[in-house]
Amino acid sequence: MAASIIDGKVIAADLRAQVAGEVTRMKRDHGLTPGLAVVLVGNDPASEVYVRSKHKQTQAAGMASFEHMLPADVVQADVLALIAELNADAAVHGILVQLPLPKGLDTEAIIAAIDPAKDVDGLHPYNAGRLAGGLSALSPCTPLGCIILTKSVHSSLEGLDAIVIGRSNLVGRPLVQLLLNENATVTIAHSRSRNLPELCRRADLVYAAVGKAEMVRGDWLKPGATVIDVGITRVPTTDGKTRLIGDVAFDEAMQVAGAVTPVPGGVGQMTVACLLVNTLRAACAISGLPAPTV
Numbered sequence: 001m002a003a004s005i006i007d008g009k010v011i012a013a014d015l016r017a018q019v020a021g022e023v024t025r026m027k028r029d030h031g032l033t034p035g036l037a038v039v040l041v042g043n044d045p046a047s048e049v050y051v052r053s054k055h056k057q058t059q060a061a062g063m064a065s066f067e068h069m070l071p072a073d074v075v076q077a078d079v080l081a082l083i084a085e086l087n088a089d090a091a092v093h094g095i096l097v098q099l100p101l102p103k104g105l106d107t108e109a110i111i112a113a114i115d116p117a118k119d120v121d122g123l124h125p126y127n128a129g130r131l132a133g134g135l136s137a138l139s140p141c142t143p144l145g146c147i148i149l150t151k152s153v154h155s156s157l158e159g160l161d162a163i164v165i166g167r168s169n170l171v172g173r174p175l176v177q178l179l180l181n182e183n184a185t186v187t188i189a190h191s192r193s194r195n196l197p198e199l200c201r202r203a204d205l206v207y208a209a210v211g212k213a214e215m216v217r218g219d220w221l222k223p224g225a226t227v228i229d230v231g232i233t234r235v236p237t238t239d240g241k242t243r244l245i246g247d248v249a250f251d252e253a254m255q256v257a258g259a260v261t262p263v264p265g266g267v268g269q270m271t272v273a274c275l276l277v278n279t280l281r282a283a284c285a286i287s288g289l290p291a292p293t294v
């Protein structure tokens, strides 16, 4: 029997609607409009697409959206000055610096300059450390989205065997921490892992966050497994356009797995929706309001 497709579009739209409801209440009851500032350095076309989509969805949720486009040759001090300005701006509750930054900029220092209370990407060492310590924290959006998609299939992840392929600060590592918080048993795989197909076949939950198109094959999967495909590779098509391909061979996975996320229409949708959730949470925390229900 073919696997079911986990519809990230529908789940993300539902989440965005919940955020919009909370924003309406915050404006009405507290006169507070959550605000998100996105910083984009350089003109990478793919990044511009994401930033535009974040801007549209932020506004659709009733939040304020501030875009800061800096030239690729901007100097470190100017980026830090902008971060300082955003840290001090009471209308801004969330700050996201689009990655990767152009060579020549010190990414680590720029992320460390963000006020941890406004770090809606969950990348500041303060938030990453709290997450790793099992404490409440702003957590990275893509891993949060992965957990929500998994929970659309499994009400509890307790005791399930999970494998996370990839260990980046943006996706793999924080996803491992969130899975641990859900009491899953987690294997962390990366480019030096041996016997990856075998490790994968043990897993009830497979998270592929590598960036290698269709690396995970159908015969790597345990029958009935839940497969969450984070990878996005843009490939040219014969008609001169591009299309997106995940880290999982989708058609093969559909023959073996229990549930699979598509690319596009899976995790990517959740990343943006969770960014709105984090902005709402940050706005509440900064303003001394109780945490939102979403």
Ligand SMILES: NC(=O)C1=CN([C@@H]2O[C@H](COP(=O)(O)OP(=O)(O)OC[C@H]3O[C@@H](n4cnc5c(N)ncnc54)[C@H](OP(=O)(O)O)[C@@H]3O)[C@@H](O)[C@H]2O)C=CC1
Pocket: 142, 165, 166, 167, 168, 169, 170, 171, 172, 189, 190, 191, 192, 193, 196, 209, 210, 211, 212, 230, 231, 232, 233, 267, 268, 269, 271
């Ligand atoms: N859907 C979404 O919202 C998002 C999608 N993405 C996509 O997810 C993918 C991963 O992103 P990101 O984590 O930032 O990428 P990185 O390049 O930072 O990390 C990739 C990870 O994959 C590991 N890896 C590389 N080759 C192999 C291999 N052959 N076998 C096993 N592991 C391997 C690397 O291992 P090592 O550490 O040893 O080098 C590394 O840990 C990309 O395609 C990206 O575009 C990213 C963010 C959001």
Ligand SMILES: Nc1nc(=O)c2c([nH]1)NC[C@@H]1CN(c3ccc(C(=O)N[C@@H](CCC(=O)O)C(=O)O)cc3)C=[N+]21
Pocket: 049, 050, 053, 096, 097, 098, 099, 100, 121, 141, 142, 232, 244, 263, 264, 265, 266, 267, 268, 269, 271, 272
């Ligand atoms: N500081 C930082 N935080 C990030 O979270 C971050 C980043 N930098 N740099 C780049 C990656 C990538 N990323 C995506 C966001 C949305 C989609 C998304 O909306 N994807 C749609 C399709 C979009 C399309 O068609 O191009 C989908 O999968 O359905 C994908 C990928 C966030 N990232």
